Amino acid sequence: MTSSKSSSTYLVDNFIVEFDRALRSVVGSTPMRRAVPAPAHLSEATSETSLTEAEKKHAAGLMRINHVGEVCAQALYQSQKLHAKSDDLKEKLDHAALEEEDHLAWCAHRLEELNASPSVFNPLWYAGSFVLGSLAGLAGDKVSLGFVAETEKQVEHHLDGHLQELPTNDYKSRAIVDQMRTDEIAHGHMAIQEGGAELPQFIKKSMKIMSKVMTSTAYRL
Template structure:
């Protein structure tokens, strides 16, 4: 199903993700590059940092999920599609990390735990078969889209930098979900989607502070 070279490559990628050494891959500027960023109050800054930390955790989890699903898929085409999506998600990771630094904050202290848990879930989804794995992508991206919509409501109106990042992330998350549907994703059973929602709630509430 996978070979030693793949494991070494993905292991190196995981270390770069968790160490914060990932760089933006696309040549275009980051979403907020040309914006005139307004100063935030201390309360607004802390709130925006909490939300962007949650978004950063979501991208850490996305990397782990895509890695596991690529490793467990026997389809070169699907591996390629998941790899492309993961590259875009990697840029999201960089944007969130940079914004956290600009806000004078840091990523979640629990990122290794989030990564390991997501990798395990992605492995189970992949082992269930490509169509179920793609169904997991669809449901994940749907929940992420809803989550990002709520952040656009919750972020301070004056924090146009964070809002620009979240808007671009939302656009690309929708594209990833559509990609999975077009590749033949199966709808996940309702009990699984509910459990996914509950796990997501625990993660977001915890990551806001830690």
């Protein structure tokens, strides 16, 4: 009886924690465990006034896309963790999700500095990603890890593009994106090392198509 109560209590507590994390991800109140990455030199950090209005608008659009990506990452990791069979995998997914929370908070902070708002469709992005993560998780740990690896590979490519597109003097955004890229690569390597399966080409292409829809919409809204 005691064991049954303990199990039920654990499930309820876990649900509350995960629901709180989901709500914070969508409404933009995610805690920041690591400080916002800063430009390498003080002169770079104080160069904000050199950005034109057009450059700020473009940077804001790109950082809004990154913010949406991190909202999706929270949904993916939460749903995949929910269906993970291995406790070790759950722990690794949770660790990655916590780092992604920092990314989410950093992007939100940068958007605020640029006088811009997150995507109005964040609840939709979160819901869709949660479904995708659940499908990957239900397919088994190896497929779930393969999904993580491919997602992070595409995110790395996407961030490489942003480092090329961001205004050359937007050092604050660049510092954030650069650290995000480093973390995403580490998450992808983790998934491969843990035995992630190679996904079929049609799934990879479908992921790219969905990503394009998301980025083109989030840039403006």
